[in-house]
Amino acid sequence: LLLTYEPAKRLARMRVQIEANMVGVRMLFEILDHPIELKEAPDAVDLPAGPGLIRLEQVGFSYRNGPKVLKDMDLSFEPGKVTALVGPSGAGKSTILNLIMRLYDPESGRVTIDGHDISKVTFKSLRRRISYVGQDPFLFAGTIRHNIAIGNEEASESEIVEAAKAASAHGFIMSLPNGYDTDVGENGRNLSGGQKQRITVARAFLRNSEILILDEATSSLDSESEAGIRKAIERLAHGRTTITIAHRLSTVAGADQIVVIEDGQVVEQGPPAELLRNDGAYRRLYTYQLLPDAGPLESLARAAGE
Numbered sequence: 001l002l003l004t005y006e007p008a009k010r011l012a013r014m015r016v017q018i019e020a021n022m023v024g025v026r027m028l029f030e031i032l033d034h035p036i037e038l039k040e041a042p043d044a045v046d047l048p049a050g051p052g053l054i055r056l057e058q059v060g061f062s063y064r065n066g067p068k069v070l071k072d073m074d075l076s077f078e079p080g081k082v083t084a085l086v087g088p089s090g091a092g093k094s095t096i097l098n099l100i101m102r103l104y105d106p107e108s109g110r111v112t113i114d115g116h117d118i119s120k121v122t123f124k125s126l127r128r129r130i131s132y133v134g135q136d137p138f139l140f141a142g143t144i145r146h147n148i149a150i151g152n153e154e155a156s157e158s159e160i161v162e163a164a165k166a167a168s169a170h171g172f173i174m175s176l177p178n179g180y181d182t183d184v185g186e187n188g189r190n191l192s193g194g195q196k197q198r199i200t201v202a203r204a205f206l207r208n209s210e211i212l213i214l215d216e217a218t219s220s221l222d223s224e225s226e227a228g229i230r231k232a233i234e235r236l237a238h239g240r241t242t243i244t245i246a247h248r249l250s251t252v253a254g255a256d257q258i259v260v261i262e263d264g265q266v267v268e269q270g271p272p273a274e275l276l277r278n279d280g281a282y283r284r285l286y287t288y289q290l291l292p293d294a295g296p297l298e299s300l301a302r303a304a305g306e
């Protein structure tokens with residue numbers, strides 16, 4: 001038992017390390033001028049404004065010397081629509097997001113936004129088109145105002161307040177003694193998880209980009225704040241090309257389009273109701289893997305095998 005257990009544990013630890021690094025890079029995506037590993041093409045042009053149609057065209061990808069993670073993938077994300085990526089752990093969902101944010105370049109094929117190959121555009125113009133709201137809300141040392149406006153330094157006070165209102169953050173901010181001037185502490189340690197999340201949602205409202213990338217939390221906040229955040233995120237997604245890695249039934253059921261990824265390939269796609277009627281991969285995930293929107297009691301019952 002020890003023999004099999006030890007390496008598995010070591011692997012799990014490695015995986016946590018990888019994840020932590022990626023979250024770091026994605027948070028920085030909003031403020032960095034360029035991804036860490038890539039260079040901008042010398043003749044790069046600005047990505048022109050457009051509706052935000054994203055395409056993966058025959059995309060093949062593996063991480064450094066690793067196995068193929070995406071295999072000749074063709075996939076479209078329609079402007080103004082919410083697409084939920086679902087599939088087993090390690091299937092390649094996060095990798096798709098990484099390539100769209102151009103944290104890596106594909107080995108073969110290309111990723112386009114409104115028909116433009118993203119490896120040929122300036123990082124700054126690409127970054128401006130995309131907002132990322134992740135599982136681990138990241139805040140920088142400084143005030144709440146600064147954290148909402150980050151990457152958007154020319155924002156006015158009223159724009160910041162509007163964004164906070166849209167994110168259902170204005171209320172709690174005003175209840176703090178220093179309001180928008182409150183110091184969030186190191187990585188937001190003076191705030192609750194839900195408050196931090198609201199601030200990152202406000203940041204995304206202020207950026208107002210056509211493309212929104214969401215990595216849904218697996219761990220739940222307290223259910224009251226979670227319902228509020230979910231509504232705010234729904235408002236945020238409205239009218240944008242939204243891609244979400246979904247872990248919850250409600251998110252998946254509310255999406256316009258579901259894409260099931262298994263082993264680096266698209267195995268099924270379509271509107272949720274249609275996929276439920278098929279006796280396929282989505283139906284199996286739906287039944288066995290997605291998390292219900294349960295309160296603590298239901299979760300406990302579920303964990304205990306009901």
Ligand code: ATP
Nearest residue numbers: 018022063066069088089090091092093094095096
């Ligand atoms: P999960 O639901 O667990 O997040 P996923 O579907 O998002 O899984 P990916 O994170 O895209 O899957 O991972 C696909 C494969 O690539 C996995 O085998 C994973 O271990 C590997 N991988 C992911 N990120 C990296 C990285 N930064 N460096 C090396 N390998 C990676």
